[in-house]
Amino acid sequence: MSRSVPTDSRLDKTPASASATGTGVSYVEAGEGEAGQRIDNFLSRILKDVPRSLVYRILRTGEVRVNGKRAKPEHRLAPGDRIRLPPLQRKTDEQRAAERSAPSRSLRDFVSGAIIHEDRDLIVVNKPAGVAVHGGSGLSAGVIEALRATHPELKELELVHRLDRDTSGVLLVAKRRAVLRELHALLRERDMEKRYLALVVGRWPFGAKTIDLPLKTNLKQGGERVVRVHADGQQAITTFKPLQHFGKLATLLDISLGTGRTHQIRVHAAHAGHPVAGDEKYGDRERDAKLKPFGLNRMFLHAHSLTFERKGAKPFSVSAPPPPDWQAVIDKLKQGLKS
Incomplete structure (x- = not known):
């Protein structure tokens, strides 16, 4: 193993302590384990945060010395060789963490x-x-x-x-x-209209329905933080409109938010008895299992559009189509209705 060797003040006036910060000349000594190793590979190993291109540059320019002599990249080390390293801008612990x-x-x-x-x-x-x-x-x-x-x-x-x-x-x-x-x-x-699409389990029986029930966060269930309908919670308003029923298996819903609480759609849908398909926190695993053959492998909730009007500007509206795996599940459910 190599070990740091203090700077020789007779050869270099840079203080030995500078070698720790990478701002001064430093020396390392080749150990038994480095016997026969090429100097370029040795340097790349001990200077992990220095680009390999820089390793070859300091070798080429003679800034690296082995026992006081210039060394080519293919030079083989021997135990006890003393290797001079030039001042290098080394990365700090904070930079490496970043x-x-x-x-x-x-x-x-x-x-x-x-x-x-x-x-x-x-x-x-x-x-x-x-x-x-x-x-x-x-x-x-x-x-x-x-x-x-x-x-x-x-x-x-x-x-x-x-x-x-x-x-x-x-x-x-x-x-x-x-x-x-x-x-x-x-x-x-509440001047920003947020619309979602969701596939919920079961046949949604309510038609268009607005749920206005307060939600409280950080209620623990089995050690896990969850959101629940609770009288002491914050007001939460969600409007659900069915777009398509897939028998008794599932329903595609258009959803608009009157408020923007954490997990609002998921908790209100579950409270209504029809949780979002694939929702591992608030969902129904047994009913989710019936949708697995149709390709369900995640939660099916999609932020479909946002519309708002800024001062002195035209109304802004943007929408995003559901991802391909979503559409693939919908298509299979449609085929299931026909069969």
Whole structure:
């Protein structure tokens, strides 16, 4: 194993302590385990946060010395060899931690490909199911982190609202804080129309129905935090309209929100006796199982459209089609009705 060796003050005037920060010359000594190893591979291993291209550059320019002599990349080490390393700009622990939590290239590309509208004030994403809107709860990154990484020039990117991880559909992101404040005001005043599509289990028997029941969050059930209809909760208003019945198996609903509480649609639908299909938290596993042959493998809730009017601007409306796997399940259910 290699070990750090203090800088020789007779050879270099940089203090030995500088080697820890990567701002001064430092020395390492090759151990028994490095016998016969090429110097380029040795350096790449001990300088994990330095690009390999830089390793070859400092070798080529003679900044790396072995026992006081220049070394070519193919030079083989011997135990006890003393290797001089030039000053290098090394990454801090904070920088390395930030890189580990940074969104992956695949996530950035995935989110960028899901953008359905962009203007000087807004980005609208058709968020895929299974992608979180932000990092947390074991996830290092979500939609907002991916957008910030893709557009570092946009310093004020913020989520206007949130969607559950397993909910797909329209997600608004404001480019400027002034826009964010304006849209938050519309949400508070209920001047933003939010419409969803949901597949619920069973045959919805009520026709068009508005459920106005308060919801309370953080009620624990089996150690898990859930939302429940509760007299001490906040007002929550949801209007359900059936679009299509699939026998007794399921119903496709158009849903509009009068309020925007956490898990509002899911809890109100479950309270009505027809939970959202595939909802693992509030759903009905036995009835979900009957939909598995039709391709049900996740929660079927989709934020379909948003409509609002900003001051001095034309009404803004955006909609997002359900994802292909959603349509595939609907098509199979339709075929099931015919057979």
